[in-house]
Amino acid sequence: MLKVLFLIHDLGQGGAEKVLVNLVNNMNHDKFDIHVIALFGGGVNEQFLKPDIHYQTVWPKTFPGNSQLMKLLTPKQLHRICIKEKYDIEISYLEGPSARVISGCMDTTTKLISWIHVEQRTKKVLAGSFRNFKEASFCYNTFHQTVCVSEDVRNDFCSILNYDKTCSVLYNTVESDKILLEALEPVKEFINDGMIRLVAVGTLKQSKGYMRLLKIVKRLWDEKYLVHLYILGTGPLQQEMEEYIRQNELNNNVTLLGYQKNPYKYVSKCDLFVCASLGEGFSTAATEALIVGTPVCTVEVSGMKEMLGNDNEYGIVTANNEEALFQGIKRLLDDMELLAYYRHKAKIRGNNFSTEKTVKAVERNLLDLLDEA
Numbered sequence: 001m002l003k004v005l006f007l008i009h010d011l012g013q014g015g016a017e018k019v020l021v022n023l024v025n026n027m028n029h030d031k032f033d034i035h036v037i038a039l040f041g042g043g044v045n046e047q048f049l050k051p052d053i054h055y056q057t058v059w060p061k062t063f064p065g066n067s068q069l070m071k072l073l074t075p076k077q078l079h080r081i082c083i084k085e086k087y088d089i090e091i092s093y094l095e096g097p098s099a100r101v102i103s104g105c106m107d108t109t110t111k112l113i114s115w116i117h118v119e120q121r122t123k124k125v126l127a128g129s130f131r132n133f134k135e136a137s138f139c140y141n142t143f144h145q146t147v148c149v150s151e152d153v154r155n156d157f158c159s160i161l162n163y164d165k166t167c168s169v170l171y172n173t174v175e176s177d178k179i180l181l182e183a184l185e186p187v188k189e190f191i192n193d194g195m196i197r198l199v200a201v202g203t204l205k206q207s208k209g210y211m212r213l214l215k216i217v218k219r220l221w222d223e224k225y226l227v228h229l230y231i232l233g234t235g236p237l238q239q240e241m242e243e244y245i246r247q248n249e250l251n252n253n254v255t256l257l258g259y260q261k262n263p264y265k266y267v268s269k270c271d272l273f274v275c276a277s278l279g280e281g282f283s284t285a286a287t288e289a290l291i292v293g294t295p296v297c298t299v300e301v302s303g304m305k306e307m308l309g310n311d312n313e314y315g316i317v318t319a320n321n322e323e324a325l326f327q328g329i330k331r332l333l334d335d336m337e338l339l340a341y342y343r344h345k346a347k348i349r350g351n352n353f354s355t356e357k358t359v360k361a362v363e364r365n366l367l368d369l370l371d372e373a
Helices: 015-026 044-048 066-071 075-082 097-102 133-140 151-161 176-182 210-222 238-247 284-291 304-308 322-333 336-353 355-371
Strands: 002-008 032-040 054-059 089-092 111-116 145-148 167-169 196-201 227-232 254-258 272-275 296-299 316-318
Touching (some): 002 097, 002 355, 015 032, 015 284, 015 355, 032 097, 075 097, 089 355, 097 111, 097 133, 111 355, 133 151, 145 151, 145 355, 151 167, 196 210, 210 227, 210 238, 210 322, 238 254, 272 284, 272 322, 284 296, 284 304, 284 336, 296 304, 296 322, 316 322, 322 336, 336 355
Parallel strands (some): 002 032, 032 054, 089 111, 111 145, 196 227, 227 254, 272 296, 296 316
């Protein structure tokens, strides 16, 4: 049995954190002895790990300035503090701090993998959790393999680092059967008020583009479109969003549902999933929307054209700005037949992201890496 470690910053409400839980829960536990370490505990996704996953945290919860404090230590010192056992494979499941830790492994018999989830676009962003870009480049080049969640993320990562080592693309794991089952649950918050239901899912933070989405809803309402936006998630932008909703009298048009253990029942009963993000890796929330058959309208961020097609075969991809997204949503609201068409295409595309396919691809990748030794 292969002993595999996944190291992640935390198991909070983010997409990568949720995807990691999906992946390790569905791997073959007869072949892989799976360990997960979170640098910081207390994340909402901890509760979903299966009992036979060996889980531990380095620190009980996050604390202010942790990233800067970690930079005071070398990767080798951090590895010694955070990782106490010997593993066949050690995986940094997010760019940044976890990559710095794993790169400090001194055991030459252990294979190291770096898993990159988002486009970083500049040397400054890529090096944000490192002392400088030189250290970031050195650390990432200690890995035997890099895995990216989309072609866009791979191209971005390799371009910034001038990276010429093995770099694979493996799509995120979602629990498709579970999603479809939980999507059937009723939603007491929804009433038949004749409004078109829009839905967005993700942490309430600047990078998710929620403020421009709220502005789009106001514009739609001002133009007499009967829309109601439901947003699932919590985060630091919540107070600013609530203030905008209050000032613009959108209380009857926008509902912040907070963190929901079962988001699928809401997404499946909405007419359109909207992504307004400034950046993504390979959106878990959009993938889940397709699985439950909810049409997707999104700005162009990493992975969306891979998911929805270069010519909008399975959903609408617009330029990444407020006006383009506004026009994309309007186009669907003005054409109910087109909206119904994309609901049908969403279900077809969603079948490609089955749990079995994505998990087997990861397992095969791990076994192949060891065979190269």
